[in-house]
Amino acid sequence: MNKSIEIQRLKFGYTRADDVIDIDELSVSSGERIFLHGPSGCGKTTLLGLLSGILASTPGSIKILDQDLGAMTPAERDRFRGDHFGYVFQMFNLIPYLNVMDNITLPLRFSRSRLSKASGTPESEALHLAQALGIGNLMNRQVPELSVGQQQRVAAARALIGKPEILICDEPTSALDHLHRDRFLDLLIDVAGTAKTTLIFVSHDRSLARRFERSIDLAALNRKFRASTGDD
Secondary structure: OOEEEEEEEEEEEEEOOEEEEEEEEEEEEOOOEEEEEOOOOOOHHHHHHHHOOOOOOOOOEEEEOOEEHHHOOHHHHHHHHHHHEEEEOOOOOOOOOOEHHHHHHHHHHHOHHHHHHOOOOHHHHHHHHHHHOOOHHHOOOEHHHOOHHHHHHHHHHHHHOOOOOEEEEEOOOOOOOHHHHHHHHHHHHHHHHHOOOEEEEEOOOHHHHHHOOEEEEHHHHOHHHHHHHOOO
């Protein structure tokens, strides 16, 4: 099976004297649904930054879709991220002065690759995703007028538009009650599965792990964190 993510002997620190990530090996297959968990301080946010190319790794190797991030310039990593990654942030990061339609179609304005994979026009693709997520009637609404749950679905549609190969969700259900959380997960997994998108879902809520194909404990995987807690 093809790999979306391949990590080998990865180390990273914000200063030369202090690594926060030390991972010997990690691979994720194309289309796989991964639940990534671990306590605060184990390196989850740092790892997401490395996978998406926001942070530059050295030493070690990160290959995304068979492309070596370490061989790219910062500008090339930015383009690569825009072309191949969707991202649902914990606080959604929607643009408050844009309506729902414009928020969802925003990634297609920056990536010709994702625009070319859209089914029809950007507007028709956005409407299709919005309808699948139950917000098709909100396309002309402004973000501040929406509930938290509605904003979250807008963020998910924006992340999924243009069929990115990898979708990262960073604590996206922390603001939802159990009913809305479960409904959101159902929709997210269904839409990502239809597009054959690799899903990396980060959460502290271990009860959600059963919804995913594989659960990864970053506290156990990250040797630097194990050493800092005396578990090595």
